[in-house]
Amino acid sequence: MNGNPFDPRERQRRFADPDLTRRILDRTSGRACGRSEVLLGARWDGELDRLDAELLAGHLAHCAACRELATILERLQPMLPSLAEREPGPSFTARVLDQTSRRRPRAARRTSRLVARLEDLAIRLQAGLRQAWGRPRFALEAAWTAAALVSLLVWSPLAPEAASRRADAIVQAGAGVVPEANARLGRAAAAAAATGREYLEPAVAWARTGLAAFEVRFSALADALRDRLDRDEASDTTTNP
Amino acid sequence: MDDRILHERCCRGDELAWEQLVSRYQARVCSVAYTYTGSEEEALDVAQEVFVRVWRRLDTCREPERLGAWLLQIARNACLDHLRRRKARPPAQDLPADELFTLADPGRRPDAGIDQEDQRHVLERAMQRLSPISREAILLKDIQELTLEDMATMLDLPIGTVKSRCSRARVELAKVVAGLIAPGPDAKAAR
Numbered sequence: 034m035n036g037n038p039f040d041p042r043e044r045q046r047r048f049a050d051p052d053l054t055r056r057i058l059d060r061t062s063g064r065a066c067g068r069s070e071v072l073l074g075a076r077w078d079g080e081l082d083r084l085d086a087e088l089l090a091g092h093l094a095h096c097a098a099c100r101e102l103a104t105i106l107e108r109l110q111p112m113l114p115s116l117a118e119r120e121p122g123p124s125f126t127a128r129v130l131d132q133t134s135r136r137r138p139r140a141a142r143r144t145s146r147l148v149a150r151l152e153d154l155a156i157r158l159q160a161g162l163r164q165a166w167g168r169p170r171f172a173l174e175a176a177w178t179a180a181a182l183v184s185l186l187v188w189s190p191l192a193p194e195a196a197s198r199r200a201d202a203i204v205q206a207g208a209g210v211v212p213e214a215n216a217r218l219g220r221a222a223a224a225a226a227a228t229g230r231e232y233l234e235p236a237v238a239w240a241r242t243g244l245a246a247f248e249v250r251f252s253a254l255a256d257a258l259r260d261r262l263d264r265d266e267a268s269d270t271t272t273n274p
Numbered sequence: 275m276d277d278r279i280l281h282e283r284c285c286r287g288d289e290l291a292w293e294q295l296v297s298r299y300q301a302r303v304c305s306v307a308y309t310y311t312g313s314e315e316e317a318l319d320v321a322q323e324v325f326v327r328v329w330r331r332l333d334t335c336r337e338p339e340r341l342g343a344w345l346l347q348i349a350r351n352a353c354l355d356h357l358r359r360r361k362a363r364p365p366a367q368d369l370p371a372d373e374l375f376t377l378a379d380p381g382r383r384p385d386a387g388i389d390q391e392d393q394r395h396v397l398e399r400a401m402q403r404l405s406p407i408s409r410e411a412i413l414l415k416d417i418q419e420l421t422l423e424d425m426a427t428m429l430d431l432p433i434g435t436v437k438s439r440c441s442r443a444r445v446e447l448a449k450v451v452a453g454l455i456a457p458g459p460d461a462k463a464a465r
Contacts, residue, residue: 120304
C-alpha cells in the first residue's frame with residue numbers, strides 16, 4: 034500500500050527524502066558540510082545561537098559524515114585536557130635544580146654580572162688595541178699623536194730653550210712617517226680590491242683625507258718651527274756677538 | 275601557595291619556592307614541548323631549557339598571578355627556537371601500517387569510543403598529524419585551556435582569528451581521529 038497521495042502528511046514524508054535534498058544541493062549551492070563544520074567547531078565553546086543550532090541539527094539528521102564528526106568532537110572535548118600534563122620522570126626536577134642552583138641569588142648575581150661586564154670590557158679593549166696595531170692608518174694616527182706632543186713641547190711656556198732644536202729633529206724624523214703611511218695605505222687599497230672594495234675603500238679614502246689634512250698641518254708646523262729657530266738664532270747673535 | 279606568592283619567593287632567591295614552581299609546572303611544560311617536538315627526548319631537553327630561561331627572567335614576569343600563561347609563552351618560544359635550530363617543522367610522524375591497524379578495530383564504530391588506555395595514544399598520534407597551526411591552537415586552547423585573550427596575546431593575533439583557528443583545528447582533529455580509528459583496508463576486505 035502506498036497510502037493516500039493526496040494526504041499532506043504522506044506527501045511530506047515522501048518528499049522529505051535526504052537523497053533528494055542532496056541531489057538538489059549538488060545542483061545548486063553545493064553541500065552544506067563546510068558550513069556545518071564551522072558550526073560544529075563553534076558549538077564546542079557553546080557559542081551557537083538557537084537558530085544555528087537548529088540548522089545544524091537539521092543537517093546532522095541526514096549527513097552521516099558530519100554526524101560522525103559531531104560524535105567524535107563530543108568525545109574529544111573532555112579527553113583533550115588529559116594531555117595537558119606529561120610527567121617527565123623523577124630525575125627531571127633534580128636536573129633543573131642542579132642547572133639553576135649553580136647561579137647565586139639575585140644580589141650575588143648582580144655582582145657577578147658586573148664583574149663579567151668588566152672582564153668583557155677588558156677583553157674588548159685588548160682586542161681593539163691589537164686590531165689598531167694591525168691597521169694601515171695606525172702610522173697616521175701615531176704621527177698625529179707625535180705632532181700633538183711636539184706642539185705641546187714647543188709652545189709650552191715651560192719648554193726649555195733647546196727644546197725647539199730637539200723639536201726640529203723630531204719633526205724631521207716625523208716627516209719620514211708620511212711617505213711610509215702613504216705606502217701602507219696603497220698596499221691596503223690593493224688588498225681592498227682583492228678582499229672586498231665596498232668595505233675597505235671608504236676607509237682608505239677617509240684615511241687619505243686625514244693624511245692630506247695632516248700634511249697641511251705638518252708643513253705649517255714645520256714652517257712655524259723654522260721661523261722660531263731663525264728668530265732664536267738671530268737673537269743669539271744679537272746678545273753674543 | 276598561589277602563583278603570585280610563589281613567584282615573589284622565587285625572586286627573593288628562595289630555593290624551596292623555586293623547587294615548588296618547577297614541580298608544579300614541569301608536567302605542563304613537558305606536554306607542550308612534546309606536542310611541538312613530537313619526541314620524548316627532545317621534549318625533556320627543551321623543558322629543561324625552558325626552566326633555565328624562566329629562572330633567568332623571573333623578575334621580568336609582570337603579572338605573577340598569571341604565571342602559568344607566562345611560563346607557557348616561554349615554553350612556546352623555546353620550542354619554536356628549538357624547531358628553528360633543527361630547521362624542520364614539527365614532525366608529522368607517519369605511523370607504521372601495522373600500528374595503524376592495531377588502533378583500528380574492525381568491529382569498532384566511531385561512536386563506540388576507544389578505551390581509556392588507547393585514548394591518550396590515539397590523541398597524541400592525531401595531534402602529530404595536524405597542521406602546525408591547528409596543533410598549536412588545540413594545544414593552547416583545548417589542552418592547556420588558555421583563554422582566548424591569552425592566546426591572542428601569545429600569538430599576536432586578533433581574538434576573532436584565534437577563535438576561527440580553534441574552530442577549524444577541532445574539526446581537523448576530529449577528522450584525523452576518525453581516520454585513525456576507522457577500520458583499515460584488511461578489515462574491509464574481511465567483511
